[in-house]
Amino acid sequence: MASKHIDRRTMLTRGAAVAGSAAVGTALAADPATAATTPGIGTRTAAGTGATIGPDDPRYDLLTNGINQRFIAQPDHIKMIRSTKDAEDSVRAAYRAGKRISVRSGGHCLADFTCNPEVEIILDFSEMTGVDYDPRFRAFVVESGARLYNVFEELYKGWAVTLPGGVCHSVGVGGHVSGGGYGLLSRAYGLVVDHLYAVEVVVVDTRGKVRTVIATREKDDPNRDLWWAHTGGGGGNFGLATRYWFRSPEATGTVPGDQLVSPPTTMLTSAIDIRWEDLTEAGFTRLMKNFGAWHEANSAPDSVYRHLSSLFNVNTRAHGRLSLYTQIDGDIPGADKLLDDYLKAITAGIGARPTAMTKPSGELAAMPNLIEPTRMHWLKAARMVGAPDPVGANPEARVGLKSAYFKKNFTDHQVAELYRYFSDPDFGSPDTTMVLLSFGGTINSIAEPDTASAQRSSVFKVLFQTIWSEPEQDDYYMAWIRSLYEDVFAETKGVPEIGDVTDGCYINYPDMDMADDRFNRSGIPWHFLFYKDNYARLRKVKSRWDPSDFFRHSMSVKPAR
Numbered sequence: 292m293a294s295k296h297i298d299r300r301t302m303l304t305r306g307a308a309v310a311g312s313a314a315v316g317t318a319l320a321a322d323p324a325t326a327a328t329t330p331g332i333g334t335r336t337a338a339g340t341g342a343t344i345g346p347d348d349p350r351y352d353l354l355t356n357g358i359n360q361r362f363i364a365q366p367d368h369i370k371m372i373r374s375t376k377d378a379e380d381s382v383r384a385a386y387r388a389g390k391r392i393s394v395r396s397g398g399h400c401l402a403d404f405t406c407n408p409e410v411e412i413i414l415d416f417s418e419m420t421g422v423d424y425d426p427r428f429r430a431f432v433v434e435s436g437a438r439l440y441n442v443f444e445e446l447y448k449g450w451a452v453t454l455p456g457g458v459c460h461s462v463g464v465g466g467h468v469s470g471g472g473y474g475l476l477s478r479a480y481g482l483v484v485d486h487l488y489a490v491e492v493v494v495v496d497t498r499g500k501v502r503t504v505i506a507t508r509e510k511d512d513p514n515r516d517l518w519w520a521h522t523g524g525g526g527g528n529f530g531l532a533t534r535y536w537f538r539s540p541e542a543t544g545t546v547p548g549d550q551l552v553s554p555p556t557t558m559l560t561s562a563i564d565i566r567w568e569d570l571t572e573a574g575f576t577r578l579m580k581n582f583g584a585w586h587e588a589n590s591a592p593d594s595v596y597r598h599l600s601s602l603f604n605v606n607t608r609a610h611g612r613l614s615l616y617t618q619i620d621g622d623i624p625g626a627d628k629l630l631d632d633y634l635k636a637i638t639a640g641i642g643a644r645p646t647a648m649t650k651p652s653g654e655l656a657a658m659p660n661l662i663e664p665t666r667m668h669w670l671k672a673a674r675m676v677g678a679p680d681p682v683g684a685n686p687e688a689r690v691g692l693k694s695a696y697f698k699k700n701f702t703d704h705q706v707a708e709l710y711r712y713f714s715d716p717d718f719g720s721p722d723t724t725m726v727l728l729s730f731g732g733t734i735n736s737i738a739e740p741d742t743a744s745a746q747r748s749s750v751f752k753v754l755f756q757t758i759w760s761e762p763e764q765d766d767y768y769m770a771w772i773r774s775l776y777e778d779v780f781a782e783t784k785g786v787p788e789i790g791d792v793t794d795g796c797y798i799n800y801p802d803m804d805m806a807d808d809r810f811n812r813s814g815i816p817w818h819f820l821f822y823k824d825n826y827a828r829l830r831k832v833k834s835r836w837d838p839s840d841f842f843r844h845s846m847s848v849k850p851a852r
């Protein structure tokens with residue numbers, strides 16, 4: 292990552308200012324040979340062995356499912372993991388007993404990877420939540436069960452640094468990082484994995500020998516391929532990731548606060564709604580095209596607009612509103628005008644007057660005051676956005692989702708189909724949304740093969756999401772979202788092909804349909820859509836570190852033959 296894309300001078304100044312007060316944590320073993328016996332960080336981790344929770348335990352039902360109630364497991368037991376040694380012992384026992392396992396950290400997987408009928412033991416990291424500074428690696432170490440917002444708070448309050456991670460507070464580090472990790476700071480600072488220095492992984496060979504490996508990004512590290520696989524190769528593929536270390540590539544010195552990016556002090560924030568009742572088809576078309584055109588023009592790695600990101604919930608007519616949240620680094624010169632120009636560009640010619648965001652919309656709470664752009668501390672902005680979790684808040688939430696990366700603006704055909712589906716007065720779901728997320732900027736300063744996150748030339752990405760509660764409505768909602776996707780991408784065989792306009796899908800928004808010929812009729816393999824040319828290398832890594840395919844799920848990387 293070119294240092295000019297991160298305001299290094301600001302980062303160093305801010306880092307130095309807090310270095311004196313930063314607590315330096317427990318040193319961790321960098322030597323793989325001793326890692327397994329290293330107690331690790333945090334008192335609970337040091338406690339050693341987590342509970343084994345079987346069907347008679349009152350906690351069992353709670354732990355047989357994650358965030359998407361379409362997917363329930365009936366395992367023999369759930370094993371809570373409290374340390375690297377506990378992880379090793381648990382894998383060894385499961386392997387010897389011939390048990391099918393799955394791995395879970397934050398439980399936010401939207402597919403069936405962790406909870407499905409074949410799983411016999413769920414290995415659960417949600418009690419390993421430590422965040423600390425490790426002077427041996429000059430890096431921040433984060434355990435897999437930590438939740439994103441807790442990580443942001445700990446990193447910031449301890450050292451005034453951060454990671455450009457996701458919006459939803461309760462997403463777990465274990466899955467988020469291994470899938471790439473993206474958030475509203477990513478246009479300025481890159482993906483989370485662009486700051487990944489090392490990962491500790493419990494692996495098992497064909498003879499059942501279990502060991503713990505630390506893989507770093509150092510060029511001469513013989514385990515470097517395992518580090519690379521954790522920069523977007525997806526969770527549940529190679530072993531148990533027990534903890535991750537983060538240090539920005541251009542960081543120097545030994546001051547903890549200099550080893551990661553510092554967030555802006557203030558965010559200039561804006562929230563507006565556009566009411567469906569005010570929108571014609573022409574207005575909707577203009578709005579979508581404005582969003583795409585602006586991102587196409589303003590997403591180069593050196594654009595000043597890398598400091599601005601939007602989360603735009605294009606809800607159905609049944610919800611009533613389209614909700615646009617935008618934030619820009621409030622410390623950069625001209626931030627107010629840059630934001631004003633952006634909002635004018637997005638709403639130009641739509642024939643509808645933006646109104647205050649008075650109604651919750653997906654991960655956006657009602658933010659009526661932000662109709663007037665407002666400065667706030669960046670951590671308050673991070674706390675505000677993503678606090679409502681439309682999936683987590685509904686204990687019965689059943690979710691269908693699909694994703695697409697865009698390198699260029701929507702085509703006329705795509706916008707026409709989006710209008711047809713989202714404006715349909717007969718589709719009564721208020722909890723169905725197309726989330727448009729700003730992408731590009733610093734993310735695109737990395738070459739595609741350098742990390743396993745292959746989408747490095749997109750300017751925005753799209754998450755299609757529908758949520759319902761009743762199991763008997765599964766077919767209806769899944770048919771709706773499948774039909775939407777196929778029709779929107781009809782010009783490219785029903786999927787966001789790797790092409791001029793689109794660039795495939797995001798593995799952290801896993802869509803099992805893409806691996807199913809009934810729903811992906813494009814002839815394009817699912818793994819090409821998600822990993823592009825990086826898949827061949829992922830398969831080699833898989834063969835080396837998990838040759839018996841012990842860690843697997845419905846969209847896992849297959850060992851190379």
Ligand SMILES: Cc1cc2nc3c(=O)[nH]c(=O)nc-3n(C[C@H](O)[C@H](O)[C@H](O)COP(=O)(O)OP(=O)(O)OC[C@H]3O[C@@H](n4cnc5c(N)ncnc54)[C@H](O)[C@@H]3O)c2cc1C
Nearest residue numbers: 396397398399400457458459463465466467473526527532
């Ligand atoms: C409401 C919501 C909001 C989201 N917002 C964002 C966002 O803003 N940005 C973004 O990039 N993504 C976002 N995501 C996607 C999120 O990053 C992925 O769902 C992520 O994989 C979740 O990680 P987890 O640990 O919580 O999930 P889990 O269900 O625990 O795991 C997900 C996958 O990772 C594997 N895994 C988990 N822990 C480990 C481990 N320790 N070792 C090896 N494999 C492991 C699992 O086996 C599974 O395959 C969001 C998801 C939801 C539900």
